[in-house]
Amino acid sequence: MSGLKSAVKRMSQLLIVLLGVSLVTFLVSHVVPGDPARMLLGQRADAQTLENLRHVMGLDKPVWLQYFDYLGGLLQGDLGISIRTQRPVLSELLTYFPATIELTLFAMGFAVISGVGLGLLSAAYRDTPIDHGTRVLAILGVSTPLFWLGLMVLLLFYKHLGWLPGSGRLDSFINPPTQITGLYVLDSILTGDWVALKSSILHLILPTICLGYIQLATIARLVRASMIEVLEQDYIKTALSNGIPRYRIIYRHALRNALIPTVTLIGLTFGELLGGAILTETIFTWPGMGKYVVDSISFLDFPAIMGFTILVATIYVIINMVVDLLYPILDPQIKG
Amino acid sequence: MEPLLKISDLHVGFLSYAGVARVLNGIDIELFPGEFLGLVGESGSGKSLTANAVLGLLPARSAVISKGSIMFEGKELIGRSEKEFQGLRGKKISMVFQEPMNALNPSYKIGKQMVEILKLHKGLSNKEAKAEAVRWLTQVHIQNPEKVVKEYPYELSGGMRQRVLLAMALSCGSQLLLADEPTTALDVTIQAQILRLMKETADQLGTSVLLITHDLAVVAQTCQRVAVMYCGNIVESGPVTKVLREPRHPYTKALLKALPNPDSETELQSIPGSVPNLLSPPAGCRFHPRCDLVKKTCRELRPQLTTVSENHYVACWREEDHV
Structure with a gap:
């Protein structure tokens, strides 16, 4: 009930x-x-x-x-008709949605995994060169403007080194995988299309790093701070005095308790990433909702702009509801 | 009999920006198998630090053991690696802390936390460890142990948590229990229960206990011997009856006078002055600025523990005057 x-x-x-x-x-x-x-x-x-x-x-x-x-x-689920294209906004948005979600999920995964990892490392090796190094990395992340970072990585890895592709989701001569979810990486795995898989992953690398870097920095700082707080707690001393090895104390006894504030941040991050995708998609000509909405803005296409805003807001609210539901799993004292 | 734990001339200092704080200034403690030894002294006298030194839990970056030795079962502990200490902690030497409310991990069930240690030190299977955890909860008189293993710490009272912690500390067969103010955070009736339980369980298992407390009444109830600490030194040690009834050191005497006594007509006496700054401790006997009986030698030389009667030792220059 x-x-x-x-x-x-x-x-x-x-x-x-x-x-x-x-x-x-x-x-x-x-x-x-x-x-x-x-x-x-x-x-x-x-x-x-x-x-x-x-x-x-x-x-x-x-x-x-x-x-x-x-x-x-x-x-009634009708977001209006786009002034620019004269097509229903909802179906337009849904066409571009998978590209954005794919990029956002990758950026999110990158930010969370490396952010939590770096935060842990920083806390475990507090006040050592490892900690100082991550701190510099984090400060750079928070203070580097996305558009600048995007241009710089493009310049370096695409133009000068030529290691990675700099625009789009696939090389132009490769056919997209058969559409199932619209996420190229997932679809190409599902259909066994390894050529498309390789190309889509390569195309994801630069935008993912750019989009995720700021969030990575914030997550790393928060994880470090909460880990340090948790490591001072009495139950960590109990675990130590019971002979539990240090690595196990960190990943088992401390991490779970330190993740509670981090989960909140991760929920908020998802919204930021969806919004941040606008800039990233423009820089890397990523055919997602962000690029669509930028084009719409320059055309004063109100229904499209509003449709995008409402869609992002809905996802944002839903993600934060999911985060609320996660708390009781992490912290048994919070009853759902 | 060989002592289980023998601390001799242990010096521990803390590095700080203002210099080195000499927190332990050459302490000697002997603890025999099956014995309860009380370690009393005011806050900051170095009691907990001594226990942490035994377990190798001193903060590595700031604490320095400059001198002395800690022998456990005839083997030196100082200089052991972290890995060697891990093998000792919880298995041979355990610790119970002052604050039971926060000493269990809030995210894991009681059973899980007990099972983790049992598997680690005794190499039991999951199933065996679970049964063992229930058996230990029964041992510390917890009602419904099968239910408690499935509960989270926040569902237990302070007294229950301290019982669980005691069970965890003893469950892997430790010979030495370092109990750091284990009852201070509990209310008086629960205090008495926990002390009785500790005594009963330790006696049954033959565990030696170093009971750290500032409460002389607790010592009187549970310990056979007591060591009184002041400012990083043991100033007096001996059988509880001797030390508490015929104290020799001016500090012990002052401590006993500072105990509230409902039958007494006289006002409660406090010790004048305060604990000295450890960055620049007084020369000679560290108690001399607060001592009524101070004489010239006290200001210059540190007194060593000397025998005053059987097993009763005092570190005070005034003892010379009695001879």
Whole structure:
């Protein structure tokens, strides 16, 4: 019963958040100067045609009425029609979605695995050169702008060294694997298409590193701090005095307790990565939602921009719900 | 009889920015098999540090053992590697700490934490270790041990947790138990229960116990011998009855006078002054600035432990005057 109740509570929280997100993005996109109808018809269109199109698009209605129209559509899963491409926004977004998710998941995996690893190393070898090294790496990560880092790795690994591809998801002469999930790596494994697998992994490396690096740095710092705190606890002393080897104390007795704050951060990270993908996708011409939304912004394509925002917000809220559900597994004192 | 643990002339210093703090200044302790030895002294006198030194748990980067030896079962412990210490800890020498509330890992069930050590030190299978854990919980008088092994630490009271910790400490057959203020954090009725249990279990298994406490009443109840520590030195040691009834060292006397006594009409007496700064401890006897009976020698030379009667040792220059 309490499980059902909390599920209902979480769902209603989700709805409230989405309502807020839709309202804010709607208002923001409608107060920015610019006329989508004008964008569509061009500078030389006459006033009558412009008026007609504005009427067709509903742009002549009061803003609040436009919002309710939009909300009505949203409730039926209709994100509107893209002004730029004249296709439904939802299906457009879904076309680009797998590419973004693939990149985000890889960046996430990279950030979490290396972040937790480096944080652990840092805490275990506190105040030694290893710790100082990770600290420098982390500070660089937090302070390097993504666009700069992206250009630099492209310059080095793509242009000068030529080790890794710098754009797209696959080499141009390779056919994408048969679509199952839309994630090329997964699809090529499922279909046994090793050529596509190799190419898609190679294409993922640079964008993954760029996108994940900042988060890696934040995670490493947090893991280090919470590990150091946990290692001071009495139960670590008990474990030590019972003769449990140091490596086992670190990965078994301390890590699990230190991960609790980290899991929160990882949940937030996912949202940041989805947002950060916009920049990364632009730099590496990655055909994902980020690139789509940038193109839409330059075209004042409101429905597309809002659709993207709402989709990302929904994923973000869902991920954080999952994080909430993870707490009781990590910390038995928290009851779900 | 050979002592199980023999600490002689142990000097431990801590490096700090202000210099070296000489926290243990040449202490001597002997503990015989099956014996309960109380180690008393105020906070900061070096009691816990002594226990940590025995287990090799001194902070490696700041603590320095400059002199002395710690013999356990006739073998030197100082200079052993971390790996050798790991083999001793929990298997031959165990420790119970002051704060039971936080001394068990909050993320694992009681049974799992006990099983881990049993598997590590006794090489038992999972199933055997589980049975052994239940048996040990029964041994420390925990009701419903089958249920408790499946519980998390937060589901147990402080007294229960201390019982579990005691069971864990003894479960692999340690000959020496270092109990660092094991009852200080518990309320008085539970304190008495835990002490009784410790005594009963240790007597049954023949375990020697070094009981660290600042509570003379606890010593009187449980120990055969007591060593009084002041500022990194043992100032007096001997059988509990002797030391508590006929204290010889001015510090021990002052400690006993500072015990509240409900029948007494006189006001409670405190020891004037405070524990000296260990970065620049007083020369000679470290107690001399607070001592009523101080004389010239006390300010210049450190007194050594000397026999005053059978097994009763005192480190005080005033003893010369009695002879």
